[in-house]
Amino acid sequence: METTTDTQWLGESQQRVWRSFLGATTLLMDRLDRDLRNAHDLSMPEYEILVRLSESPDRSIRMAELAAQIMHSRSRVTHTITRLERKGIVLREQAASDGRGVTAVLTDHGFSVLERAAHTHVNGVRAYLVETASPEEFDVLGQVMARVVSHLDVNGTCATP
Amino acid sequence: METTTDTQWLGESQQRVWRSFLGATTLLMDRLDRDLRNAHDLSMPEYEILVRLSESPDRSIRMAELAAQIMHSRSRVTHTITRLERKGIVLREQAASDGRGVTAVLTDHGFSVLERAAHTHVNGVRAYLVETASPEEFDVLGQVMARVVSHLDVNGTCATP
DNA sequence: AGCATGTGGTTGAGCGTTCAACAAACTCCG
DNA sequence: CGGAGTTTGTTGAACGCTCAACCACATGCT
Numbered sequence: 001m002e003t004t005t006d007t008q009w010l011g012e013s014q015q016r017v018w019r020s021f022l023g024a025t026t027l028l029m030d031r032l033d034r035d036l037r038n039a040h041d042l043s044m045p046e047y048e049i050l051v052r053l054s055e056s057p058d059r060s061i062r063m064a065e066l067a068a069q070i071m072h073s074r075s076r077v078t079h080t081i082t083r084l085e086r087k088g089i090v091l092r093e094q095a096a097s098d099g100r101g102v103t104a105v106l107t108d109h110g111f112s113v114l115e116r117a118a119h120t121h122v123n124g125v126r127a128y129l130v131e132t133a134s135p136e137e138f139d140v141l142g143q144v145m146a147r148v149v150s151h152l153d154v155n156g157t158c159a160t161p
Numbered sequence: 162m163e164t165t166t167d168t169q170w171l172g173e174s175q176q177r178v179w180r181s182f183l184g185a186t187t188l189l190m191d192r193l194d195r196d197l198r199n200a201h202d203l204s205m206p207e208y209e210i211l212v213r214l215s216e217s218p219d220r221s222i223r224m225a226e227l228a229a230q231i232m233h234s235r236s237r238v239t240h241t242i243t244r245l246e247r248k249g250i251v252l253r254e255q256a257a258s259d260g261r262g263v264t265a266v267l268t269d270h271g272f273s274v275l276e277r278a279a280h281t282h283v284n285g286v287r288a289y290l291v292e293t294a295s296p297e298e299f300d301v302l303g304q305v306m307a308r309v310v311s312h313l314d315v316n317g318t319c320a321t322p
Numbered sequence: 323a324g325c326a327t328g329t330g331g332t333t334g335a336g337c338g339t340t341c342a343a344c345a346a347a348c349t350c351c352g
Numbered sequence: 353c354g355g356a357g358t359t360t361g362t363t364g365a366a367c368g369c370t371c372a373a374c375c376a377c378a379t380g381c382t
Contacts, residue, residue, distance in 0.1 A: 007280040017303030024306040025186045026232045027313040071187045100347045100360045119168045132308040140301045142178030147293040148185040261330045261377045
């Protein structure tokens with residue numbers, strides 16, 4: 001572990017950046033989530049899943065792959081898919097070729113929910129994030145975030161407790 | 162609201178940035194939280210509160226002010242402080258001069274918990290975020306995040322449902 | 323003073339997440 | 353083949369957060 005004094009503390013300005021980052025992500029995620037819920041009865045995690053499914057051949061993805069794509073635990077995806085299934089937005093299918101495999105499939109109803117929700121979401125992302133940065137700044141943001149991901153997402157699989 | 166077609170979708174590269182951002186924040190927050198919990202039985206939200214209290218005169222802040230600083234709802238802060246109180250890390254005091262006011266106070270024990278936890282947290286922030294960016298990039302990050310906050314945090318008060 | 327409105331803080335129910343434990347199916351090597 | 357070890361997905365309890373309702377005090381208007 002760490003002894004009592006060998007830590008390199010954050011400087012004044014680094015701290016300011018870090019606190020802005022914390023505040024911004026809190027406000028941003030809360031807001032996007034709330035917007036989606038109010039307008040379409042859909043949470044952000046649910047929305048992310050719909051997006052991935054809709055982009056995939058057959059509108060279906062295996063549970064583990066889905067979890068990896070959105071960086072959620074397998075357990076979390078199980079629960080989320082269960083809720084989505086109850087709403088008739090998604091359904092489960094046995095994966096051919098692997099007895100354990102389960103693939104989530106987007107229903108037609110689910111797709112139409114997504115089509116409507118996407119407007120709300122994208123407008124939010126634009127207004128709350130994209131518009132606050134110049135294209136150059138936005139690129140920098142992307143590069144840094146990508147590095148954070150590849151650094152933290154060892155072996156492409158999220159927290160598997 | 163929005164009609165069916167007037168939405169300006171995100172371009173290929175904007176989408177990549179946005180997804181990196183989502184993934185990075187998910188992984189980053191999860192990891193910092195887990196590190197703190199494993200080493201010090203403290204969640205990120207709890208830690209944030211301790212930091213603010215420790216920086217404040219008398220190591221005490223009023224509930225609403227605390228909520229505003231860390232961008233959480235008043236209700237959320239109430240719950241978090243209740244848990245911290247049970248752990249003996251914080252205690253509640255009636256605010257003089259306002260019959261309704263309650264201020265949270267950091268106990269000595271709480272302060273010593275914070276002293277130890279800070280190492281873990283700061284090392285994490287450095288390793289997972291600061292080190293992945295050049296100083297210039299990090300500044301850009303800070304500027305953009307600060308703008309997001311001031312844009313979303315109208316009236317300095319978080320989501321008051 | 324007296325009533326309306328606003329603010330500070332709490333409460334409890336319900337939802338969503340984590341975590342640890344588990345079962346079933348796959349892999350691979352002796 | 354057969355059994356150890358891994359991967360996939362689920363489960364249920366415990367925890368944390370949100371939301372709406374609420375009480376108590378404060379403020380402002382007439």
